[in-house]
Amino acid sequence: MGYQLTYRYRLYPNREQRAELAKTFGCARWVHNWALRLRTDAYHGEGRSMGYAETARLLTQKKKEAETAWLAECSAVVLQQSLRNLERAFTNFFEGRSGYPSFKRKRDRQSARYVGTAFDVRDGRLKLAKIPGTIKVRWSRTLPSKPSSCTVTLDTAGRYHVSFVVEVDAKPLPKLNRSIGVDLGLNDLVVTSSSDGEVWHSGNPRHLRKSLRRLKRAQRSLSRKQKGSRNWEKARRKVARIHAKIADQRRDFLHKLTRKLVDENQVLCFESLAVKNMVRNRNIALSISDAGWGELLRLVQYKAEMAGRTVVLIDRFFPSSKRCSACGHVIDNLPLNVRCWTCPECKAEHQRDANAAENIRRVGHTRSQACGDHGKSSSAFMLAGSDR
Numbered sequence: 001m002g003y004q005l006t007y008r009y010r011l012y013p014n015r016e017q018r019a020e021l022a023k024t025f026g027c028a029r030w031v032h033n034w035a036l037r038l039r040t041d042a043y044h045g046e047g048r049s050m051g052y053a054e055t056a057r058l059l060t061q062k063k064k065e066a067e068t069a070w071l072a073e074c075s076a077v078v079l080q081q082s083l084r085n086l087e088r089a090f091t092n093f094f095e096g097r098s099g100y101p102s103f104k105r106k107r108d109r110q111s112a113r114y115v116g117t118a119f120d121v122r123d124g125r126l127k128l129a130k131i132p133g134t135i136k137v138r139w140s141r142t143l144p145s146k147p148s149s150c151t152v153t154l155d156t157a158g159r160y161h162v163s164f165v166v167e168v169d170a171k172p173l174p175k176l177n178r179s180i181g182v183d184l185g186l187n188d189l190v191v192t193s194s195s196d197g198e199v200w201h202s203g204n205p206r207h208l209r210k211s212l213r214r215l216k217r218a219q220r221s222l223s224r225k226q227k228g229s230r231n232w233e234k235a236r237r238k239v240a241r242i243h244a245k246i247a248d249q250r251r252d253f254l255h256k257l258t259r260k261l262v263d264e265n266q267v268l269c270f271e272s273l274a275v276k277n278m279v280r281n282r283n284i285a286l287s288i289s290d291a292g293w294g295e296l297l298r299l300v301q302y303k304a305e306m307a308g309r310t311v312v313l314i315d316r317f318f319p320s321s322k323r324c325s326a327c328g329h330v331i332d333n334l335p336l337n338v339r340c341w342t343c344p345e346c347k348a349e350h351q352r353d354a355n356a357a358e359n360i361r362r363v364g365h366t367r368s369q370a371c372g373d374h375g376k377s378s379s380a381f382m383l384a385g386s387d388r
């Protein structure tokens, strides 16, 4: 079975290439907004829906008109893909997966999508249709196979990236006889407890605390500048750069973490996102993004699926912290500052996070055996994602 994965790399276009990319982004954005307006008007004005094919036909006309002839200077593939992306956004809207498509603004993240012969990787550099020369790429890891499409982006911090979509075959790993429970830690991103009795503390993304302090300072500085001034723009860029860096650090950490968990365990047990949202998010690294736990689960699920591991999501709340993992006794109260406690029933001594992780492992392990679904993920997994 094949999986579609995204591989993302930093791009370093030169001055001339940046100018041409700016034009391309502008054309892609213009086509998006123009087609969105047409489709919206057709719906509200005439009560009919306008599809991709009709917008593509109208775009061909538009390119021949004098005042929009500049569209022809940009890659035809990029413009066509802009319409296709809009089509997908409408499908997602009609099927209830997302809100109504919105207009794109110049100050938002910019993007252009290339397929087929409109892009190529040559001698370790990226060739794009209508962009002069080849663009320097930082290959942080190797592409596993020939990509079917790529999207070039410029984020609000001024950085360029390329995301390649590649088809990858499943790589089942040798079966193991080890299960693990994973919980958020107080001082660590996660704490795990495994069937062979090992407790593991993941630690936190390195440098993250430092980046957070810098972010706070930069945000304060931005709030003191006059909105729209040159200094304000400089400060805004700085905040965006630090945000981008923190996102990178988190992503990198989560990739390595989930790779390790999947490589070392056959059955992986977590509380579902719905359960996690019920508990106050007390972890600094995950609270940076509300989607933290969801992102961790998404990564672990597709990696587990590819490797033939089982992920068990516990979707009902149970008192994982306050329950003794040795005898099942539940204590009334466990304040956040209590790190260690002794069970009044069986006298077992518990380290708070490790005990919670062990409870999650036990519940999950029992469920995976009851279902007999070894080698299969017990819940839906995402096909798209970035592998590591």
Ligand SMILES: [Zn+2]
Binding pocket: 324, 325, 326, 327, 328, 329, 343, 344, 345, 346, 347, 348
């Ligand atoms: Zn006990």
